Amino acid sequence: MAPVRELTVGQVAMRSGVAVSALHFYEARGLIRSHRTSGNQRRYSRDVLRRVAIIRVAQEVGISLAGIARAFQSLPEERTPTREDWNLLSAAWRDELDHKIAQMKKLRDGLTDCIGCGCMSIDKCPLRNKEDRLAREGTGARRLVVS
């Protein structure tokens, strides 16, 4: 087979639509990998494009880079991930997403009922009920999760 042309950072950046600096950053975070030329420049195999695409999609769905990295660990190190590999990943995320959608619906419905009423006390109002608030991660600054 003809040798599949490797990509430079610039090419990956252009084709994936993310900045070069972001690619460096993803690499530092272990989300993508590259090897170096004799002149120390990065070269990527073509499947990095899929990885990057999935990173962006997952982010939009509200998954943090840490979460994505965790999920990516289920992918094989040696071989290029197959479609099946990716499907396993997406299945897990789809569940997360389903859950978030459900939570948001609950909030939306609760909003109209509760915002103008007298039930906004911390323990009584369904909206203010700590039991099943949407999860937050991180301890310092709060991140708003999802999308």
Place this chain on the structure above:
Amino acid sequence: MAPVRELTVGQVAMRSGVAVSALHFYEARGLIRSHRTSGNQRRYSRDVLRRVAIIRVAQEVGISLAGIARAFQSLPEERTPTREDWNLLSAAWRDELDHKIAQMKKLRDGLTDCIGCGCMSIDKCPLRNKEDRLAREGTGARRLVVS
């Protein structure tokens, strides 16, 4: 009528479930207001509790403090907001929420179809389609929006 007792920061913190530092912060951001005692301590009128409750709910729904502040500007400055005032607010947010839910559903459905397939190119894949991505705000670090 009996004079309605004003609240100290500590009391508001306890009753609303947010930290004193967060209340200071909200005040600096113009989300809540207080007046000062002769000794320069904050005193809050009771309706601050509702405000704070709504701030938290709105945040969970993915609205940034800046967005909340914007919305709060529609509230009357002079009088305590009525139920009607709040309802107007919530209506707008409910729409936002509806929209976000719709986007998430789209993403969820697209995810299963697309993640394992070959369509992940920036311009063809529905998931990667720039047209109606979820809005991002801010220019520096990206925030993940919603909940």
Place this chain on the structure above:
DNA sequence: GCTTGACCTCAAGTTAAGTTGAGCTTGTAG
């Protein structure tokens, strides 16, 4: 062979939403 654009590294800056701490003042209970 040199110029120019693409790369490289590493440090520091940015935003959101707060938290933490130092140093100082208030207010209330005994």
Place this chain on the structure above:
DNA sequence: CTACAAGCTCAACTTAACTTGAGGTCAAGC
């Protein structure tokens, strides 16, 4: 009247996810 908890201000730190900049290297065209 004196502790001591609760307040106050202001500056600095935190996290995530990047971007920006400085200072230096690589490679391809003319």
